[in-house]
Amino acid sequence: MNISQKILDSLEGNPNKRLVFEDTIYTYGYIASMIRKAASLLRKLGVSFGDRVALQLPKSMEFIYFHFANMLIGAITLPLNPSYSEAETEYYLSDSGSYLFITTKENSQRLKGVIDRLKIKTFLVDEEMDKINDVGEYKEKPTTQPDDVAIIAYTSGTTGRSKGAMITHKNLITNMEALKKLWRMTDKDKLLHVLPIFHVHGLVVALQGGLNAAMDIVMHEKFDPIRTLKTIESERITLFMGVPTIYSRLTDALQKLEGRIDLSSMRLFISGSAPLTKVLFEKFYSLTGHRILERYGMSEAGMITSNPYEPKERIPLSVGYPLEGCSIKIVKDGKEAKPFEVGEVYIKGTNVFKGYWQMPKKTEESFDNGWFKSGDLGYTDNSGRLFLVGRAKELIITGGLNVYPKEVENVLDSHPDVKESAVFGVKDDDFGERVEAAVVLDKGIDPQDLIDYCKKNLAHYKCPKRIHILDELPKNAMGKVQKNILIERFS
Structure with missing residues (x-):
């Protein structure tokens, strides 16, 4: 089981499908070829099964090639925010024991002290990418097992040092297929991608989900509300994923445009990564006729719940029902809570991560008889629909x-x-x-x-x-x- 092989099957099975990044067209067939070449290049650079490879790049095609190539050969991707400070980046590289650091020349100069102290092998995409022309396409079949780690996603360290969540190939594939089914994603869709790709939302949910469903993708490097709305209209976009801040700015832009935008092609607006307010939900609906579908996820468990696909069943302030393959329960004072009783959300399923990188004690503390303790507080109604009320630490x-x-x-x-x-x-x-x-x-x-x-x-x-x-x-x-x-x- 290998997530990159799953994506390659979609790319190579639909070679004429297109990803358009900042007005440049990349066919699925070309992307597949570049991923296989990048895999050969990583091997030539000495990357072995289980090695950690850190990607600290702007949103780019190079990020996409190396991310999937890395997982294809059984190595582990460490996606890093390009805006991380020197101290943050050093911690992530050191804690993960990364073998290879893929970045830009400008960023490497900013982080010269870190690179020298860690003596980490570095590959600069804007200076060395032509080396990909000297290698052939990687053709070996993946040897990864379902529970092998594909990505280490570091969680925000607001209450202590950041923890590296080990996300497996099985986690990624089963969650991706559950979302494809629930959100009815098909090759007839056209996704507008405006999210960062160093984060699970943009990388796993949006990008991997779109490629897996073999949909055409339009990708912007950065989000701009007016440009987003005009792209939806001109490209006949059907699917869009954002965070509440994005929907707030889209709402402001729609009010300024006074309805002079055609959103008739849109099938589904999805929101996550932060809570969506009832006011924003209703304001967006009044302006567009679309009820945003809110879902609930985290690095440690991918997507956990989602509001139903049917628009009338999407309720503001609720994050919906558990995905296929996932179960939740609310625990209060060590016992399962009754409906409408607030407690901690516990999660179990094929989507739940393997544990925290090099933190066995923290991993053990985070589980209770196989249930992951999310740290989120919430309650369910009589139908099992989940409502969140905040973090336990808040x-x-x-x-x-x-x-x-x-x-x-x-x-x-x-x-x-x-x-x-x-x-x-x-x-x-x-x-x-x-x-x-x-x-x-x-x-x-x-x-x-x-x-x-x-x-x-x-x-x-x-x-x-x-x-x-x-x-x-x-x-x-x-x-x-x-x-x-x-x-x-x-x-």
Whole structure:
């Protein structure tokens, strides 16, 4: 079982299908040939089965070639955000024991100290890519087993050092096939890809999913809302995947365009990587007639749940039902919770990762009788539909009472003058923790008016004691709010 072989089967079986990246056309047949050549080149560079190969590149075809080539020969890809600092990059390269670092000349100069200290072999795509012409196509059959690691995805280290989630070939393939079936992805689709590809969302869900279904793909290096809408219209796009920040900017752009855009080709808008607010869900629907399909996933388990394909069954603030091959349960005080009881989301299935790289103790702590403890808090309704209320580590305990940030954010986001919000706990000598919020406004409003608005809709202990007005919330590359930064700033 090998994810790259699965992708190659699709590429070579549909050689005339196209991926258009920044107006340059690449046929599936050409991409397959380049992947096989890249695999031969990696072998020539000394990469062996199980070696870790780090890719720190801008969104590019070279990233795609080397990623699939690497997994084809049984090595492990380490996708790294190009914006990582010198210290972050050194940690990931060192912790993973990467054999080869594939990057650009400019980035290698920025990281010269790291490269020299680690003595890591380096390949520069903008200087050495012509070496691919000196090798033939790799024709050996993969020898990987289902539980062999394909990708190490480092999770954000907001509460300690980052952990490398070991994602196997079986994880990738079974999850990809479950999504293909649920979202009805076919070779008749046309995907617009605007996400980064160093992250699971853009690399695994969008890119691998699109190639596996043999759909035509239009790929932009960076997201631009006006360009995205015009591309959907001109290219007759049917499928789009984004994060809430992207949908917020698309909504703003649609309002400016005053309906002068044709979205009739679109079949499905999908959102993930961060929670989608009810206000944004409804605003997008009112402007486009499309109910965004929200799903729930994480590095350690790929995609876990999804709202149903049928538009009328997509409910705002819910992330839907478990995917085929995946099970969830809610655990409260060591026991399975009843419907509507909040507890930690536990996950089991073929999508769940192998463990954390070189962290056996952390891996053991993260599982309970085969169930992965997600760290997310949520509840299910009587039908088994999942609703998330936040991270367990974000739970605020004020005066001995539990406050789930998501519940307060839902109220703040429903105010007509609030664009988005983030609720967090700050240490308090009297209450242990006090509830505070940071908000981005559409229109000016006094913070006290927002606090009063919360008091009309929530128990008073849940309401923010202070509200901070910001121009924007701190977010990571995938649009997830970094509450640790807010806590540090306002403590």
